[in-house]
Amino acid sequence: MNDLIIRAAKGEKVERIPVWLMRQAGRILPQYRKVRNKVKDFKELVKNPELACEVTLQPVNILNVDAAIIFSDILVVPEAMGLPYLMIESKGPYFEKTIKSVKDIKKLNIVSGREDLKYVMDAIKLVKKELNGSIPLIGFAGAPWTIFAYMVEGQGSKTFSKAKKLLYTNPLISHELLTKISKSTSNYLIGQINSGADMVQIFDSWAGILSPEMYAEFSLKYISEICDEVKKNFPSIPITVFAKDAFFALQKLSKLNCNVIGLDWTMDPVESRKIIGPGKTLQGNLDPCVLYSDFSTIKKVSLKMIQNFGKHRYIANLGHGVYPDTKVDNVKCFIDTVKNYN
Amino acid sequence: MNDLIIRAAKGEKVERIPVWLMRQAGRILPQYRKVRNKVKDFKELVKNPELACEVTLQPVNILNVDAAIIFSDILVVPEAMGLPYLMIESKGPYFEKTIKSVKDIKKLNIVSGREDLKYVMDAIKLVKKELNGSIPLIGFAGAPWTIFAYMVEGQGSKTFSKAKKLLYTNPLISHELLTKISKSTSNYLIGQINSGADMVQIFDSWAGILSPEMYAEFSLKYISEICDEVKKNFPSIPITVFAKDAFFALQKLSKLNCNVIGLDWTMDPVESRKIIGPGKTLQGNLDPCVLYSDFSTIKKVSLKMIQNFGKHRYIANLGHGVYPDTKVDNVKCFIDTVKNYN
Numbered sequence: 001m002n003d004l005i006i007r008a009a010k011g012e013k014v015e016r017i018p019v020w021l022m023r024q025a026g027r028i029l030p031q032y033r034k035v036r037n038k039v040k041d042f043k044e045l046v047k048n049p050e051l052a053c054e055v056t057l058q059p060v061n062i063l064n065v066d067a068a069i070i071f072s073d074i075l076v077v078p079e080a081m082g083l084p085y086l087m088i089e090s091k092g093p094y095f096e097k098t099i100k101s102v103k104d105i106k107k108l109n110i111v112s113g114r115e116d117l118k119y120v121m122d123a124i125k126l127v128k129k130e131l132n133g134s135i136p137l138i139g140f141a142g143a144p145w146t147i148f149a150y151m152v153e154g155q156g157s158k159t160f161s162k163a164k165k166l167l168y169t170n171p172l173i174s175h176e177l178l179t180k181i182s183k184s185t186s187n188y189l190i191g192q193i194n195s196g197a198d199m200v201q202i203f204d205s206w207a208g209i210l211s212p213e214m215y216a217e218f219s220l221k222y223i224s225e226i227c228d229e230v231k232k233n234f235p236s237i238p239i240t241v242f243a244k245d246a247f248f249a250l251q252k253l254s255k256l257n258c259n260v261i262g263l264d265w266t267m268d269p270v271e272s273r274k275i276i277g278p279g280k281t282l283q284g285n286l287d288p289c290v291l292y293s294d295f296s297t298i299k300k301v302s303l304k305m306i307q308n309f310g311k312h313r314y315i316a317n318l319g320h321g322v323y324p325d326t327k328v329d330n331v332k333c334f335i336d337t338v339k340n341y342n
Numbered sequence: 343m344n345d346l347i348i349r350a351a352k353g354e355k356v357e358r359i360p361v362w363l364m365r366q367a368g369r370i371l372p373q374y375r376k377v378r379n380k381v382k383d384f385k386e387l388v389k390n391p392e393l394a395c396e397v398t399l400q401p402v403n404i405l406n407v408d409a410a411i412i413f414s415d416i417l418v419v420p421e422a423m424g425l426p427y428l429m430i431e432s433k434g435p436y437f438e439k440t441i442k443s444v445k446d447i448k449k450l451n452i453v454s455g456r457e458d459l460k461y462v463m464d465a466i467k468l469v470k471k472e473l474n475g476s477i478p479l480i481g482f483a484g485a486p487w488t489i490f491a492y493m494v495e496g497q498g499s500k501t502f503s504k505a506k507k508l509l510y511t512n513p514l515i516s517h518e519l520l521t522k523i524s525k526s527t528s529n530y531l532i533g534q535i536n537s538g539a540d541m542v543q544i545f546d547s548w549a550g551i552l553s554p555e556m557y558a559e560f561s562l563k564y565i566s567e568i569c570d571e572v573k574k575n576f577p578s579i580p581i582t583v584f585a586k587d588a589f590f591a592l593q594k595l596s597k598l599n600c601n602v603i604g605l606d607w608t609m610d611p612v613e614s615r616k617i618i619g620p621g622k623t624l625q626g627n628l629d630p631c632v633l634y635s636d637f638s639t640i641k642k643v644s645l646k647m648i649q650n651f652g653k654h655r656y657i658a659n660l661g662h663g664v665y666p667d668t669k670v671d672n673v674k675c676f677i678d679t680v681k682n683y684n
Contacts, residue, residue, distance in 0.1 A: 164631035289506035
């Protein structure tokens with residue numbers, strides 16, 4: 001097995017820097033769009049283990065990345081808790097029901113890692129079988145604050161002001177909801193590991209819209225609980241935490257019971273390493289827009305990034321998901337630049 | 343004249359902390375909505391000096407703030423350069439023509455501070471007359487990168503990937519456009535000061551989507567040129583630079599030829615002061631969402647913020663524009679908390 005990414009996550013020696021891309025399975029690949037066109041919508045793809053497996057494997061073969069990540073969506077968790085959603089093409093997620101009161105929260109289920117979200121577990125099992133030990137498979141979930149934001153707001157938003165309003169006006173209820181999401185998320189991640197995931201990543205996409213204090217109270221607390229719970233069950237499975245735009249929380253993130261901290265492109269590699277210290281592996285952080293440029297720019301900017309991070313305790317990636325209109329050859333250029341680095 | 347804000351900006355002693363709100367003139371006030379309903383759209387209001395004057399003065403009387411800010415829009419500059427735009431209700435700005443080539447850039451005008459945007463200059467003159475020396479009037483403009491982003495993208499965007507693509511793929515053309523915007527902006531701000539503005543603020547709303555290096559090359563360079571140009575003409579007029587989400591640039595911002603650095607709510611007051619040093623006044627940075635909560639929470643969070651900033655070299659404000667659905671009484675609670683602080 002090419003276990004570079006696992007070893008890099010644990011701080012062990014690696015022959016070369018491992019590389020993968022957030023959103024590597026998806027719209028950048030014509031092969032993905034072909035599969036996507038077979039079904040009604042994005043969610044049908046997510047819920048069909050065979051097709052989810054197929055698109056998970058596409059970038060493994062086409063891009064030659066060092067890890068697969070299960071094709072899914074962070075919003076399957078709130079749906080399993082009792083809030084179904086629609087994924088509206090070129091608009092984003094939309095929840096018909098949202099959380100407005102304690103009553104709404106009481107009605108929510110806590111996701112079990114065994115019976116619930118079976119389609120994700122089945123997809124993971126299929127992928128593992130197909131990968132046949134060649135490279136590791138990453139499982140994932142949204143961080144409780146990010147899931148909370150969608151459950152209260154009902155859709156994407158620039159400010160998530162409804163969600164933040166609830167935090168400020170009713171911290172008690174907010175914590176109640178966050179606790180339920182956290183338990184669901186721990187169970188879900190543990191379920192993914194039981195099904196075969198070799199590593200898991202927690203995405204806190206809306207970390208950056210909270211103040212440092214609010215972030216500590218309403219997000220970090222729960223990420224920390226999830227890390228502890230997963231580690232209690234699986235001490236040797238690496239955990240990555242990616243808190244987008246949460247530059248202000250880097251020091252606190254470095255104290256989490258996790259192995260890898262994801263960085264977006266606004267965070268300077270050298271400065272971030274100073275703040276986080278030597279105890280964590282860093283992952284990131286090329287601006288996805290760099291992949292719009294020509295090969296020589298992609299190489300130049302990627303090499304500079306790699307040099308700034310250094311070979312030890314580093315996993316190369318973008319600073320966010322790859323943009324859907326990125327050319328596949330440009331993605332390959334990035335991956336090859338990392339792989340040829342010495 | 344209540345010149346607290348001018349003195350605070352220059353680092354002089356103040357009896358109490360001055361306070362105003364970004365977007366204080368606007369939808370939070372029922373009096374604004376009444377005026378707004380008299381005209382077809384937002385832009386008609388911006389272009390009508392009498393009405394722009396009226397809504398500029400509303401928060402002065404209703405909220406008792408320590409400064410007025412001229413009611414206008416940062417996108418009047420690209421429009422005066424040759425790219426007209428529509429402000430679509432509850433969607434945002436939309437440019438029919440965008441910048442795609444050198445040819446498009448060549449066709450653009452450089453805004454003069456005398457003949458162009460006369461409606462803004464006229465509005466400023468009217469406001470100054472009405473204020474009659476009671477409190478200072480703030481003029482403003484967008485930072486060149488933010489204006490560039492709209493001129494290339496044509497509308498708001500989560501990623502501004504078209505605009506960033508141009509930076510990466512054609513830095514030369516990008517600099518050409520940024521230079522034209524910068525000259526226009528300097529002229530425009532100088533024109534506003536000539537018309538009576540007592541202080542000016544540069545808004546870099548999309549600062550936070552660039553990497554630290556890209557931000558230095560494509561944004562800070564031009565903000566710096568504008569500060570120098572304005573200061574050359576008006577050494578004693580204070581300049582505020584508000585680069586939203588550009589936590590990574592605080593140290594470089596502290597070197598600008600300006601007086602005040604605006605901070606958003608993700609930036610810790612104490613940490614920011616350490617990075618920026620004692621040479622600048624800080625402005626900000628309450629999370630606008632705090633104003634959704636009850637009086638006691640607003641007071642508690644505001645007081646903590648004020649204590650963290652300290653009385654010297656500080657202008658109280660939100661960390662971003664006030665959200666349109668904020669209750670006026672809650673805004674007043676914030677303002678009174680600042681004013682009663684000792």
